[in-house]
Amino acid sequence: MSDSWQPRGGQPRRPVLFDHTHTASIPGGEDPGNYGEVAHMTANVIVTQAHADATPDIIDRLVRLVEREGIDTVAALWSTSPPNTLPGALWRLYLLREWVRDSPDLTTTHYRLGRDTAHVSHAIAGPIDPPTPTDIAALADTVLSGAFTGALDVALARASAFCQVVSVGASLGADSSDSSGRLDTGATSRQLTHIARRFHELFTDFQEASSLARAGLLD
Template identity: 40%
Template sequence: MSQRPHHRPMRPGAEFFADLEGGHDPALVREAADRAATLLVRGARASDDAGIAERLERLAETEGLETLAELWSGSPADSLAGCLWRLYVLRSWVYADPSLAARQFEAGRARAQVARVVAGVADPPGPDELREMVDEVLRGIAERDFADVLLRAAAFARVVATGRAQLGQDDAARMLGVAEHLESAAHLELAGELA
């Protein structure tokens, strides 16, 4: 049996990993999600283009926001991308079943008076009124302070969570978590610390 001298194996260079297929680099995905969120929120506010709010709303309906939302889905709640994910999920839920959203909001509004007022939903809160409210929140990304957008969405989610609890639904705590995340992010935004 011949003895070969021990040597350290060669390490592949960066080009080795660049050629691997299947899967994405999580750091690059997170960077792309953060960059897109920053452009949407900060870029919309900095723009002098009066039609940007309308384009943001259309983006949610027709121009592939689902792809961006998929990127944002893994983002922490205390980031712009995480906030946009939660706003997207709320809007998608309201549009998927506006009647259910209206019933849950109605069930919660008597017990969550302050949140009901902050949410700004028309009275009575029917399906059309809720769709209009979530669209107005989305337009607000370009037209208002982002902290206000987050606080309105948080208030809406809080009323819905209260309604779900009133109706004895198991997912009330989940919606309450969304409300708390959005509210916490709004306070970070007010302090200039939301990125």
């Protein structure tokens, strides 16, 4: 695992998600204030319209927004938004789904390692037990769609719980790496520690956003 993630077609994509030194460099226009207004406006319009007309077709199109528009387009809208805002929370939900879609086997390995230790979070996240890569990919879709079909705070709480389980699993994997410094997945202890830290950051980001959404303060 390196800091560059590869899509299934093999072409390089944006450096690994969760590395905010990269996402922070995406241009936001000449006036950051105007850019922030656009980010909030688009996020609110999307969520409001989805809640008003949550047909399966619309929800499916929203879940697959990155596939249709490209990660760079979504990043240009929301990537510089703080995690305690609606556009920032949506951006992180899309990034989480992209990570799972591009690394389902590795994510599942980490999740299965962490679910017994973080058993409460595992229950909140709600996958089939034990989950397969297909189950984990489906869960990522379900969590993201929940932001548009149900209570946003619940969707963010599930995302937070999922990230905590994966973070714990990656940490355990790093601690139990063999004498060569690698696991069966091919990841080194250092790389697993990096993954654990990034998922822990997402865990805390989603946790704060969920609390704000529950209080009606996520905007």
